[in-house]
Amino acid sequence: MEQIIQQITDLWFDTRGKKAAEVTKLPQSGSDRMYFRVTGEASATGATATAIATYNPHLKENQTFMAFTESLRSAGCPVANVLKVNTAGDIYFQEDFGDTSLLNLLEQHGYNDYVYSLFQQSLAKLAHLQIKGGENIDYGYCLTAHEFGKQAILSDLLYFKYYFLDTLKFPYDKQALLDDFEALSTYLTHTENKHFMFRDFQSRNIMVKDDQVHFIDYQGGMLGALQYDVASLLWQARADLPEEWKNSLLDYYIGEAGRHLSQPLDAALFTAQYNGYVLIRLLQVLGAYGFRGFFQRKAQFLTSIPLALRNLKAFTGNRKMGIAVPEFDRCLQFCTSDEVINRFEPLRADDSTPLVVHIHSFSYRKGIPHDPSENGGGFVFDCRGILNPGRLPEFKTQTGRDKAVKDFLEQRTAMPDFLNSVFDLVDITVADFIKRGFASLQVNFGCTGGQHRSVYAADALARHLRNKFGVKIELLHIEQESKAWVNG
Template structure:
């Protein structure tokens, strides 16, 4: 990591004589990209490190092209010789999703959605002019094959896991019919591909776009469906309908001719369905195959979203076997498979979570009537305490958290713990048990065990709403309730 930051400093010095006062490593998001915020006496900048050269080249080229088309994308200030590091404009930390979660479904947020859709139409249509689609990372166009790929992704990673019998040949025929129908749209321009509220940044009441390097040629409707039907945003039907009409008016203004709204909306509904199923496939892959527990908790919300869509919207094409299966997977018994048992105010269970030092304190004994519980040894995880800058810190400090999350196998370790402990917590809630102890030990009880205890406490609280007593034994017996 030190070598990376040294290279970032060297590149930045070629662009500017501003003094870097702080290099702050940002939370890692998609792919293998690592982001840093450079805080200087002349403003802030974002540095990106990524060994995927093709992805970097695509993002840089797209950014320069869209900037020339007056689209709200970051300016690229400098790129190193091997294209593994680039310096770009900093739009801050506030995304459209952040604004929505912070201030709710207000007039201000609605206006930000309008701005996002207006700028999206500009990016899609004006940004399409002269764009070199040979730069695309995967396919040049989101056509029939790409649509079928998304449908098969849903089939393999979600539908097939439910073990519902179906006629495979008829289902594939329906996939072929739907993909053919949706690939013959009237308006194909640049398709962002992942146009969600977390990729729309908000600064000084204006919106800016990031993470469009996966884009390709495609239907206008796909990106609008991605934004308005994002499950986490939970936009009302009124908002969705009004914002869709606003977007259509923005497109008509740019192309300077009317759009066949009924046909546009029918195909839009088809892309909404594709997007909803693609999301379920992603949740299934991350949750059911990679065993990442927090993706499993998102499945019920996605199924409720799909259920509302099926009862209120029409795709415009008959798909007998596919429609039959979709009606099955939205039934309550299927949804309940992914809904954890939630604790109530009357639930007696208290989960006591401790971090401890094997050398200084030893693991705590469960003094309750039944005893038992879990003890997890964290010493197989690389110790941040060996690094000078972390020696006086703990698992509560950002630097240590970043190190454990991004440079060790801690995420894999915790995912396994979630799978084990969740079984016990759900069973104990159902059976009315009063106590469960979960202990995390490491050499000094300062870094790995503290971090793990904090993460598991947060996970159990969010998933089961169970009472938590969290105790760090090597931190002056620091205890709190969640």
């Protein structure tokens, strides 16, 4: 990580002729790309220059992003300007659109006229990007298939099958399901309007600055049906748009797309195939959640599954695709049943739940904390296998609650993987204790001095259990309380 930051700093100096004032790592999403905000020194007027630095060792993906960006910008599409690329091709600067996404504004303001207007603006600019921007695209740069055709659709359906449906252990006729997949992919491939397909067009990839929308993360684009991107935006599970918004925004998009085409769209045919692409998109998302959650063991993706299933249930109950796929329908009915949704719904504590989870950080030099409850003890996790930030001079007087230490543990150690395993184990017991009416569970995190690793881990578990179960927490940093370094 230090080497990457140093390379970013050097590239900034080569670009600006001045040192960067600050390089801050931004939250990482599902990809392997790493993002940083670089802030330059203030000018004489007090203004500061910023850019987003991207580190990505996948050079072909970077080349695709550059090529698509150049083509889309030449057509007047609202995408970021690439400011500088290093000689290795694995770090580049791009225009900074800030931190506010369309999803952020939706969550902040709710379903009001302002947010609705931003969705309209997004769809209008999407139609322009797909049709006019797509005229300049060299599809030879596509990362996978050049076209979202039959094989790509089948791939998404199989992604859902292997990484989500098969984990449910539901008995289905495999050949009949594959036959349905074949029929559905053939049906959806026969569309007259194929243009540039963004592939991941959802509200978190739409940045809003000065009331104008800007698009990011389109390097997965390819030639495809117009409907797919519209389905991605309007049926995004986290956005959970009202049904009337989905319908009116779809009508709005059909009108906007028609303005850029040689002849207007057939609204009835477009909508019938749109419904098929909504289904494909919903299933692709579930497959991604299953892959990230079950196989890569990233707990945050599992928590999104109930919302995605309810989204799928709302769709399958009200929309028709114009093609019969009986075995597939049977599988979807099972996936959206209360039985399956309840599997993924975390048990929530309420006011009558007696359970209190006592979470401690401690120093092994002083010994493992005593459990005064009748349980006689609980979990004890040893954090000493994690690289110790206390060995570095700049962190000696800090704790696991200081930002610099947290950044170190998250970015330069195995702490995230360690905590994923901790969450898996503790979650089982917390859920069981809530069901059985137990009153106390103790979880201890120890490290050499009880100052850095154990403090960070204890805070992380407390936050996780509050968010997932709503359970009462008593958090105590034993060594730090004794030194009066931190409160609570």
